[in-house]
Amino acid sequence: MNQNNYKKIASELSVQEKQVEVTVKLLEEGGTIPFISRYRKELTGSLDEVQVAAIRDRFQQLTDLDKRREAILKSMTELNVLTPDLEQQINTAETMLALEDIYLPYKPKRKTRASVARERGLLALADKIFEQVNIDIELEAAKYIDEEKGVGTAADALAGARDILAEHMAENADLRAKMRDLFLNQGVFHSKLIKGKEDAGQKYKDYFDWSEPVKSAPSHRVLALRRGEKEIILTLDIEVSEDAAISILEDMFIKGKNPSSSQVALAAADAFKRLIKPSMETEVRLLTKKNADTEAIRVFADNARQLLLAAPAGQKRIMAIDPGFRTGCKLVCLDEQGKLLENTNIYPHNGNESSKEAAKTVKYLAEKYKIEAIAIGNGTAGRETEAFVRAIGLHDTIIVMVNESGASIYSASEVAREEFPDKDITVRGAVSIGRRLMDPLAELVKIDPKSIGVGQYQHDVDQTHLQTSLDDTVISCVNSIGVELNTASKQILSYVSGLGPQLAQNIVDYRNKNGAFKRRSELKQVPRLGEKAFEQAAGFLRIRNSEHPLDGSAVHPERYSLVEKMARDLGCGLDDLMKQDQLRKQISLQNYVSETVGLPTLNDILNELAKPGLDPREKFETFSFSEGVNAITDLHVGMTLPGIITNITAFGAFVDIGVHQDGLVHVSQLSNRFVKDPNEVVKVSQKVQVKVTEIDVARKRIALTMKTDEAGPVKPKQKKPERMEKRPIQKLREEPETDIAIKLAALKSKFS
Numbered sequence: 001m002n003q004n005n006y007k008k009i010a011s012e013l014s015v016q017e018k019q020v021e022v023t024v025k026l027l028e029e030g031g032t033i034p035f036i037s038r039y040r041k042e043l044t045g046s047l048d049e050v051q052v053a054a055i056r057d058r059f060q061q062l063t064d065l066d067k068r069r070e071a072i073l074k075s076m077t078e079l080n081v082l083t084p085d086l087e088q089q090i091n092t093a094e095t096m097l098a099l100e101d102i103y104l105p106y107k108p109k110r111k112t113r114a115s116v117a118r119e120r121g122l123l124a125l126a127d128k129i130f131e132q133v134n135i136d137i138e139l140e141a142a143k144y145i146d147e148e149k150g151v152g153t154a155a156d157a158l159a160g161a162r163d164i165l166a167e168h169m170a171e172n173a174d175l176r177a178k179m180r181d182l183f184l185n186q187g188v189f190h191s192k193l194i195k196g197k198e199d200a201g202q203k204y205k206d207y208f209d210w211s212e213p214v215k216s217a218p219s220h221r222v223l224a225l226r227r228g229e230k231e232i233i234l235t236l237d238i239e240v241s242e243d244a245a246i247s248i249l250e251d252m253f254i255k256g257k258n259p260s261s262s263q264v265a266l267a268a269a270d271a272f273k274r275l276i277k278p279s280m281e282t283e284v285r286l287l288t289k290k291n292a293d294t295e296a297i298r299v300f301a302d303n304a305r306q307l308l309l310a311a312p313a314g315q316k317r318i319m320a321i322d323p324g325f326r327t328g329c330k331l332v333c334l335d336e337q338g339k340l341l342e343n344t345n346i347y348p349h350n351g352n353e354s355s356k357e358a359a360k361t362v363k364y365l366a367e368k369y370k371i372e373a374i375a376i377g378n379g380t381a382g383r384e385t386e387a388f389v390r391a392i393g394l395h396d397t398i399i400v401m402v403n404e405s406g407a408s409i410y411s412a413s414e415v416a417r418e419e420f421p422d423k424d425i426t427v428r429g430a431v432s433i434g435r436r437l438m439d440p441l442a443e444l445v446k447i448d449p450k451s452i453g454v455g456q457y458q459h460d461v462d463q464t465h466l467q468t469s470l471d472d473t474v475i476s477c478v479n480s481i482g483v484e485l486n487t488a489s490k491q492i493l494s495y496v497s498g499l500g501p502q503l504a505q506n507i508v509d510y511r512n513k514n515g516a517f518k519r520r521s522e523l524k525q526v527p528r529l530g531e532k533a534f535e536q537a538a539g540f541l542r543i544r545n546s547e548h549p550l551d552g553s554a555v556h557p558e559r560y561s562l563v564e565k566m567a568r569d570l571g572c573g574l575d576d577l578m579k580q581d582q583l584r585k586q587i588s589l590q591n592y593v594s595e596t597v598g599l600p601t602l603n604d605i606l607n608e609l610a611k612p613g614l615d616p617r618e619k620f621e622t623f624s625f626s627e628g629v630n631a632i633t634d635l636h637v638g639m640t641l642p643g644i645i646t647n648i649t650a651f652g653a654f655v656d657i658g659v660h661q662d663g664l665v666h667v668s669q670l671s672n673r674f675v676k677d678p679n680e681v682v683k684v685s686q687k688v689q690v691k692v693t694e695i696d697v698a699r700k701r702i703a704l705t706m707k708t709d710e711a712g713p714v715k716p717k718q719k720k721p722e723r724m725e726k727r728p729i730q731k732l733r734e735e736p737e738t739d740i741a742i743k744l745a746a747l748k749s750k751f752s
Contacts, residue, residue, distance in 0.1 A: 454648075663702030
């Protein structure tokens with residue numbers, strides 16, 4: 001990679017050129033983002049994960065740009081059209097679009113009207129006209145009449161010449177840049193309902209006749225419009241002022257006022273309508289889609305991170321219930337490690353006798369297995385099942401509603417079949433619900449991040465980009481928490497820095513054959529786990545009660561000798577150093593600075609010694625929905641309810657209030673102060689108090705507010721003019737996909 005690219009990245013990301021160069025080198029050597037940001041701070045200048053990922057991504061973009069540049073130079077050389085001026089333009093082009101604009105006139109293409117005109121010998125006429133000298137156009141054109149070539153009249157000759165001129169103008173790089181700017185800054189999205197699709201397109205009712213500037217259209221709306229178009233409900237166009245566009249063409253290419261200039265003007269108008277407008281519309285659609293994808297994926301990844309890092313209840317004996325009405329509820333009991341102890345069916349909603357029998361079963365199993373917490377899925381019959389369990393009166397037992405999004409995906413997966421080959425999918429789903437209460441991260445990593453219920457339009461965005469982002473997110477979460485080596489599943493191990501699926505399986509196989517790992521260094525005996533993988537992974541793997549005290553911490557084995565020296569210098573053991581704050585306060589970090597270890601790493605070590613292996617996630621808190629509020633019909637305007645944030649979008653946050661249909665707190669209703677980004681004030685899984693401001697039972701839409709009374713009482717929304725109704729409450733459910741609609745109304749970064 002040339003040095004100019006390092007400078008470019010450093011300038012764009014506001015870091016030093018040396019930081020970029022070192023980070024790229026570490027990445028190329030196989031370093032992972034968590035490892036580099038955690039254990040190579042001296043080399044990178046303490047760049048965090050976000051900065052390292054940004055360098056990685058920009059480096060890849062510039063690498064791709066350089067590869068395309070080389071391919072274009074090679075092609076133009078072979079075509080014998082590369083001039084010193086063109087070579088200079090290509091070498092200084094900073095974007096892929098700029099490169100393609102330069103290459104466009106020389107790019108091999110299929111037959112066009114202009115190429116046909118050239119074959120008929122009309123290029124010289126086109127050149128003559130383009131000079132715009134005051135000549136007799138008809139007389140000049142008559143010279144090119146040739147019946148054999150298909151030029152029967154002077155008018156035919158002029159038409160062919162104009163085709164050549166139109167293509168020449170449309171392929172001009174400077175013009176394309178100006179037109180692109182016009183479409184991006186003055187273009188307007190316009191959608192209309194396709195006739196006869198009124199009923200099928202009710203979820204797109206807001207967009208039956210919708211206009212919005214391209215430059216200000218938010219990502220979620222761009223994706224909604226495109227989905228409506230894809231489902232053949234809407235037409236979607238990008239409109240600009242034709243006069244403004246043709247004015248740009250005329251300013252660039254009209255040199256006078258004579259018959260030749262008139263022909264150029266005709267060619268310019270044709271160039272815009274036939275060539276430039278369709279091309280620019282396609283480009284702008286792609287650009288806005290790319291930008292919308294980026295924003296949607298960012299929001300999705302942020303939500304996934306918050307859900308993955310939700311507070312764990314910890315190792316408890318769990319009863320988990322996957323609720324249902326007619327088919328009953330699947331009940332499972334799990335030990336502290338999540339191992340399935342027993343499973344059965346209960347039928348609490350099938351009549352009085354069935355309910356009594358179900359209550360006996362729950363009480364018996366709770367006593368038999370000394371159940372400490374009961375996890376109930378929040379799907380169909382969830383609230384009713386919760387009320388049933390609470391009525392049993394199990395004292396000192398926590399009862400928690402658990403978000404079951406994706407549990408059905410897990411229960412039918414190969415992972416679940418491997419864990420429970422002799423159990424049906426309902427048992428597997430209930431086990432997943434229980435384990436989510438114990439440790440959301442450990443269980444959710446078994447599910448495709450796209451299925452955990454926090455995304456919007458995830459099937460519409462760039463799937464490679466989405467998967468990369470979500471994988472980045474999961475890896476970041478797993479490594480920020482650390483993984484218990486002797487109990488971790490192969491799924492969570494596969495996300496540990498430096499491992500992956502195969503090494504994760506090898507670790508589990510080794511553990512099954514040889515028993516629990518006694519020291520981190522024993523990892524080197526795992527087949528195919530070499531020095532590089534050990535270096536990348538060891539610091540993120542924990543062994544409680546290991547033979548070496550530091551194995552349960554985030555201190556990397558490469559720094560054990562340094563910590564041991566600290567202990568020796570203080571005349572104490574490692575255990576004492578980790579337990580006694582007074583001893584650690586005596587350490588002068590400056591005494592341990594070397595060429596390879598600086599203060600950033602030393603401070604990390606000291607912090608880790610104080611709280612070795614501490615789980616950074618928040619403390620688990622119980623939560624209950626309002627009793628007696630189980631369906632949307634139980635709501636009324638002005639009601640205040642507890643809720644849980646289930647999803648965050650650019651336009652607000654969705655809140656589960658226990659009625660099987662999430663409500664929307666529009667961004668304008670999140671706080672008494674102005675909120676630009678909902679993530680400023682809320683996060684996924686956060687417990688909140690909300691007030692109902694509007695209910696639409698027919699469309700299953702609930703509008704909520706989190707504003708406090710200091711701003712005045714919350715009033716029901718008044719009927720607004722037709723145009724204004726295309727705002728918060730009508731955008732409540734722009735995600736039409738059935739599963740997501742249920743979950744939203746009720747992981748994900750980047751790894752190539």
